[in-house]
Amino acid sequence: MDDADDLKVTDNPAAGRLEIRLGENLAFAEYRLEPDAIVFPHTVVPPEFEGRGVGSRLVRAGLALAEAKGLPIKPTCPFFRAYIAKRPELHERVHPDMRGALTAG
Template identity: 40%
Template sequence: MENEIKVVDTKERSRYEALDADGSLMGFVDYRLHPGVISFLHAETLPDFRGRGVAGRIATKSLDDARALGLRVKPACPFYQDYLEQHPEYADLVKRPGEES
């Protein structure tokens, strides 16, 4: 199925990856895990897959996982900063400057 997107946490690479039905990499976000906090550093959708909602699917999965794990989110990546502004349902996850984790 052409629209199938599977998002996985590739812990050994510290990144979430979006894969198509054939297992080809579509996009990713690098992250750094700290006690109680996950920082999203760099999101990228590969050129052949842009405009298909790949980055949004990665963001949703990674933020849902952060919530399930009780982690605060530090959006260091511009894409995540914009995504969080557009999706207030995740606002409670955002770590504010100076806030304890």
């Protein structure tokens, strides 16, 4: 195990984002609740977090949040979209309007 196992994802609904802190550094995935989905428009992972699976943790937390709310996701963030596109078992979790973007180009 490395110290990435100590990095905890927290939901900050007031800011509309999932966050992971490491010292003064903050990685986050922004989200916006809509009536029929959760939109994930932007993810930021500072260089200090690279190679630790932090971005993947944020995506998995986003998927868990969507599941808890009973909503599909709209992965407009390129990182979210690429993560899900590589995992066909997750495609059904994506809002029907966006599933075509998972296999395009």
